[in-house]
Amino acid sequence: MPSREDVLRDLVIGNRILSNEGIVDAYGHISARNPDASDRFFLSWSLAPQFVDTGDLVEFDLQGNAVDGDTRPPYLERFIHAAIYEARPDVQAVVHAHAEDTLPFGIAATPLVPVIHSGAFIGGEVPVWDIADEFGDNTNLLVTNVDQGRSLARRLDAGNVVLMRGHGFAAAAASIIEVVRMSIYLPRNARAQINGLRLGQIKPLSAGEIAARTGGSGYRPDSPETQRAWRYWAVRAGCGDMLGE
Amino acid sequence: MPSREDVLRDLVIGNRILSNEGIVDAYGHISARNPDASDRFFLSWSLAPQFVDTGDLVEFDLQGNAVDGDTRPPYLERFIHAAIYEARPDVQAVVHAHAEDTLPFGIAATPLVPVIHSGAFIGGEVPVWDIADEFGDNTNLLVTNVDQGRSLARRLDAGNVVLMRGHGFAAAAASIIEVVRMSIYLPRNARAQINGLRLGQIKPLSAGEIAARTGGSGYRPDSPETQRAWRYWAVRAGCGDMLGE
Amino acid sequence: MPSREDVLRDLVIGNRILSNEGIVDAYGHISARNPDASDRFFLSWSLAPQFVDTGDLVEFDLQGNAVDGDTRPPYLERFIHAAIYEARPDVQAVVHAHAEDTLPFGIAATPLVPVIHSGAFIGGEVPVWDIADEFGDNTNLLVTNVDQGRSLARRLDAGNVVLMRGHGFAAAAASIIEVVRMSIYLPRNARAQINGLRLGQIKPLSAGEIAARTGGSGYRPDSPETQRAWRYWAVRAGCGDMLGE
Amino acid sequence: MPSREDVLRDLVIGNRILSNEGIVDAYGHISARNPDASDRFFLSWSLAPQFVDTGDLVEFDLQGNAVDGDTRPPYLERFIHAAIYEARPDVQAVVHAHAEDTLPFGIAATPLVPVIHSGAFIGGEVPVWDIADEFGDNTNLLVTNVDQGRSLARRLDAGNVVLMRGHGFAAAAASIIEVVRMSIYLPRNARAQINGLRLGQIKPLSAGEIAARTGGSGYRPDSPETQRAWRYWAVRAGCGDMLGE
Numbered sequence: 018m019p020s021r022e023d024v025l026r027d028l029v030i031g032n033r034i035l036s037n038e039g040i041v042d043a044y045g046h047i048s049a050r051n052p053d054a055s056d057r058f059f060l061s062w063s064l065a066p067q068f069v070d071t072g073d074l075v076e077f078d079l080q081g082n083a084v085d086g087d088t089r090p091p092y093l094e095r096f097i098h099a100a101i102y103e104a105r106p107d108v109q110a111v112v113h114a115h116a117e118d119t120l121p122f123g124i125a126a127t128p129l130v131p132v133i134h135s136g137a138f139i140g141g142e143v144p145v146w147d148i149a150d151e152f153g154d155n156t157n158l159l160v161t162n163v164d165q166g167r168s169l170a171r172r173l174d175a176g177n178v179v180l181m182r183g184h185g186f187a188a189a190a191a192s193i194i195e196v197v198r199m200s201i202y203l204p205r206n207a208r209a210q211i212n213g214l215r216l217g218q219i220k221p222l223s224a225g226e227i228a229a230r231t232g233g234s235g236y237r238p239d240s241p242e243t244q245r246a247w248r249y250w251a252v253r254a255g256c257g258d259m260l261g262e
Numbered sequence: 263m264p265s266r267e268d269v270l271r272d273l274v275i276g277n278r279i280l281s282n283e284g285i286v287d288a289y290g291h292i293s294a295r296n297p298d299a300s301d302r303f304f305l306s307w308s309l310a311p312q313f314v315d316t317g318d319l320v321e322f323d324l325q326g327n328a329v330d331g332d333t334r335p336p337y338l339e340r341f342i343h344a345a346i347y348e349a350r351p352d353v354q355a356v357v358h359a360h361a362e363d364t365l366p367f368g369i370a371a372t373p374l375v376p377v378i379h380s381g382a383f384i385g386g387e388v389p390v391w392d393i394a395d396e397f398g399d400n401t402n403l404l405v406t407n408v409d410q411g412r413s414l415a416r417r418l419d420a421g422n423v424v425l426m427r428g429h430g431f432a433a434a435a436a437s438i439i440e441v442v443r444m445s446i447y448l449p450r451n452a453r454a455q456i457n458g459l460r461l462g463q464i465k466p467l468s469a470g471e472i473a474a475r476t477g478g479s480g481y482r483p484d485s486p487e488t489q490r491a492w493r494y495w496a497v498r499a500g501c502g503d504m505l506g507e
Numbered sequence: 508m509p510s511r512e513d514v515l516r517d518l519v520i521g522n523r524i525l526s527n528e529g530i531v532d533a534y535g536h537i538s539a540r541n542p543d544a545s546d547r548f549f550l551s552w553s554l555a556p557q558f559v560d561t562g563d564l565v566e567f568d569l570q571g572n573a574v575d576g577d578t579r580p581p582y583l584e585r586f587i588h589a590a591i592y593e594a595r596p597d598v599q600a601v602v603h604a605h606a607e608d609t610l611p612f613g614i615a616a617t618p619l620v621p622v623i624h625s626g627a628f629i630g631g632e633v634p635v636w637d638i639a640d641e642f643g644d645n646t647n648l649l650v651t652n653v654d655q656g657r658s659l660a661r662r663l664d665a666g667n668v669v670l671m672r673g674h675g676f677a678a679a680a681a682s683i684i685e686v687v688r689m690s691i692y693l694p695r696n697a698r699a700q701i702n703g704l705r706l707g708q709i710k711p712l713s714a715g716e717i718a719a720r721t722g723g724s725g726y727r728p729d730s731p732e733t734q735r736a737w738r739y740w741a742v743r744a745g746c747g748d749m750l751g752e
Numbered sequence: 753m754p755s756r757e758d759v760l761r762d763l764v765i766g767n768r769i770l771s772n773e774g775i776v777d778a779y780g781h782i783s784a785r786n787p788d789a790s791d792r793f794f795l796s797w798s799l800a801p802q803f804v805d806t807g808d809l810v811e812f813d814l815q816g817n818a819v820d821g822d823t824r825p826p827y828l829e830r831f832i833h834a835a836i837y838e839a840r841p842d843v844q845a846v847v848h849a850h851a852e853d854t855l856p857f858g859i860a861a862t863p864l865v866p867v868i869h870s871g872a873f874i875g876g877e878v879p880v881w882d883i884a885d886e887f888g889d890n891t892n893l894l895v896t897n898v899d900q901g902r903s904l905a906r907r908l909d910a911g912n913v914v915l916m917r918g919h920g921f922a923a924a925a926a927s928i929i930e931v932v933r934m935s936i937y938l939p940r941n942a943r944a945q946i947n948g949l950r951l952g953q954i955k956p957l958s959a960g961e962i963a964a965r966t967g968g969s970g971y972r973p974d975s976p977e978t979q980r981a982w983r984y985w986a987v988r989a990g991c992g993d994m995l996g997e
Binding site: 532533554557558607608611612614639643644645646647672701704 | 867868940957977
Binding site: 223245 | 799803828853891949
């Protein structure tokens with residue numbers, strides 16, 4: 018289990034990486050569970066991820082309320098994070114973003130499936146959560162309360178990613194590094210699939226391949242392969258100096 | 263109502279943002295109504311938006327004539343702005359641009375519709391103005407006089423965006439921030455729609471969702487969410503120092 | 508008629524612009540006719556356009572031989588330029604490039620046509636020159652002698668652009684500024700067309716519109732509109748300081 | 753035959769070029785055979801190619817074991833390189849990468865073929881190696897042992913490129929410059945083909961054209977044309993200073 022300090026540092030780096038890699042712009046956010054209090058999580062106040070520093074991280078409870086009375090305006094959609102942490106004790110980090118190339122799969126009937134090895138974390142057909150199913154067709158599409166967050170978390174179920182119709186996606190993982198990697202390769206997998214479909218029938222990853230990549234020894238946040246990518250993205254995002262030795 | 267100083271500063275920032283985000287290149291322009299004289303508007307002389315500074319902004323009347331005898335060459339298409347301000351007292355800012363991913367919808371039969379939450383401002387099917395309908399098929403496609411501007415404004419009607427066949431689009435909003443945001447997310451919505459169509463039938467936003475996002479409390483230029491994006495775009499465009507505190 | 512000095516300066520700027528805008532990489536080149544000797548033209552020796560400076564420009568005759576015995580290795584395909592200057596006294600500048608988004612139209616049956624106002628210079632259906640038609644299917648696809656150059660020039664005929672099957676395009680114009688502008692907007696027009704075709708039947712520019720944009724008063728290299736773009740591209744390419752006052 | 757010093761220098765430059773041109777990110781790698789020992793090759797330890805310097809290059813034998821006991825973690829997929837050098841005495845350099853636009857052709861039925869002159873090295877239909885054919889559908893898709901490497905090398909056969917289903921490609925050539933050039937133009941050829949297919953039937957290069965470009969005098973690593981590109985890419989990648997005179 019990483020320390021609170023590790024988590025806060027990696028969360029800043031994760032904010033910068035997601036912005037630099039084009040996964041978020043001024044909108045979209047990443048959070049991490051407090052390693053010392055499983056019913057709390059850290060998330061920036063309403064700031065573009067590119068600008069987030071340690072002092073911008075606010076601690077929230079699972080109802081989406083700031084702990085310790087922080088009064089800076091929060092992200093409207095902090096309930097996405099709160100509800101996923103509530104429903105999924107295994108999840109330590111959450112991303113919500115509008116990464117452009119995931120959007121087509123949120124508005125059309127063809128399901129997004131893993132077609133490349135770096136997309137294996139998807140774990141099969143990615144569910145689409147349509148806010149209109151449960152909350153009617155007069156919402157502003159944002160997840161702005163606990164009920165909507167819980168509905169989204171139910172659609173995510175035990176998976177790692179859920180698409181949000183006309184809006185974006187939410188991804189959940191056991192560490193900050195993993196959820197960042199997932200968020201970067203998700204649109205790449207989407208592009209490979211949509212372009213592959215232009216060439217005829219496609220062959221997605223098999224269940225066995227997905228299991229081999231994601232299960233047991235398939236992926237470790239501390240492996241040289243994972244750390245290699247983390248350093249690469251961090252340096253590109255201009256925060257290589259924040260990395261530990 | 264912002265002051266004249268606010269408007270001029272934000273108009274410079276808007277020019278730089280639109281250029282940096284790839285919405286305009288050397289062509290395309292943004293204007294704002296004079297808050298102290300509703301029959302006047304500010305627009306740069308014939309300069310690429312990336313280079314526009316306060317001293318480049320010229321005041322025009324609603325016939326597209328420079329006030330105070332400014333003799334620098336104006337944009338040929340200033341009539342787009344003049345006519346929209348004339349027809350629409352609610353409009354405080356106008357953009358005309360050729361953002362590439364909007365162009366396919368200006369030459370084909372499939373209408374552009376809002377499919378993502380940030381595209382909600384479109385407000386339903388976006389009309390296409392074909393200059394040939396009223397002015398014949400021997401024009402140079404540019405809006406170079408008051409009559410053509412008024413024709414375009416009629417097609418815009420009470421909406422926020424109108425596509426121009428074989429040319430680009432015009433967008434109108436109640437503030438500079440809003441018209442910039444609209445211009446940035448319009449091509450993104452277009453890409454999401456065109457790629458969604460490759461995956462089968464698509465589900466656009468409902469009328470209720472559009473209303474919820476654009477009506478009443480749906481969108482405020484001074485909200486933390488909107489200011490967050492404005493700062494993000496301004497810093498990326500290299501003019502973060504022009505922002506107020 | 509510009510001076511020899513003007514031409515050499517603009518040719519350097521044109522090289523840098525085409526590289527910076529992604530029209531050429533290490534391959535592709537731009538030339539200009541010698542204003543003092545209509546049977547000579549200037550073209551860099553075998554150098555990536557990004558690096559071309561005045562001292563790199565070599566004078567060639569219309570057989571593609573370096574004048575004054577310059578022994579630096581020339582571009583293999585200088586015959587494209589030589590043959591077009593020979594066949595077309597009206598042409599003062601030529602570009603050959605492999606701009607990626609023009610390539611699909613060089614290998615498929617659908618003709619490239621002007622669909623946006625900035626693509627009007629195309630002048631109707633763009634011809635495709637297939638080297639195999641006249642020289643068999645054992646060539647290396649390059650235009651490496653006078654005969655092949657003349658064949659290409661015949662296919663260009665009185666037009667402004669010709670696609671080269673499996674290879675790229677050649678563009679010809681009355682000035683350096685015009686041929687650069689054409690080379691930049693050609694792939695943009697290609698993208699608008701190919702994406703428009705995904706949305707159903709498309710409406711290209713009419714013959715009258717093309718004439719209005721390209722004929723008589725339609726386009727002048729010294730107009731504020733044209734100079735605006737030239738300065739914009741030059742500054743982006745890092746050679747704004749080379750521009751005259 | 754280049755010296756060991758030449759090879760090490762060019763391998764560092766090749767790493768930086770492939771990263772800067774977007775062919776590799778943190779994943780993917782390039783190797784070169786030891787010119788003094790044909791059963792050895794140089795490859796970085798597990799580092800993102802952008803960061804590779806001479807001191808990071810490790811010497812491996814054809815079983816994928818580090819020579820001289822280097823204990824830094826190696827790339828998991830070094831067996832791709834080992835097996836190709838073992839099977840192909842003519843090969844001096846190998847790239848493995850996940851360049852995004854090659855991925856669609858690795859999951860769909862339409863074969864990748866050369867359609868542009870810079871794609872001629874492909875040499876006809878590019879084979880797709882599906883790890884599941886020989887190793888079942890429970891692998892993690894990576895080439896992590898000698899047997900898998902040899903299977904891949906058999907599919908490559910006497911060719912220059914092999915696609916890997918759901919994963920990427922491997923390319924092999926007679927020099928570092930050639931394998932880098934191939935890796936850069938492979939995705940470009942893929943994009944030209946996939947976009948050409950949107951415009952109807954396409955005409956690929958003929959067998960004679962491929963032979964003319966790749967055989968005999970068709971391509972020489974020391975030609976001015978090839979050196980021109982090498983310098984261009986190296987300067988863009990920030991390591992122009994490493995080039996010899």
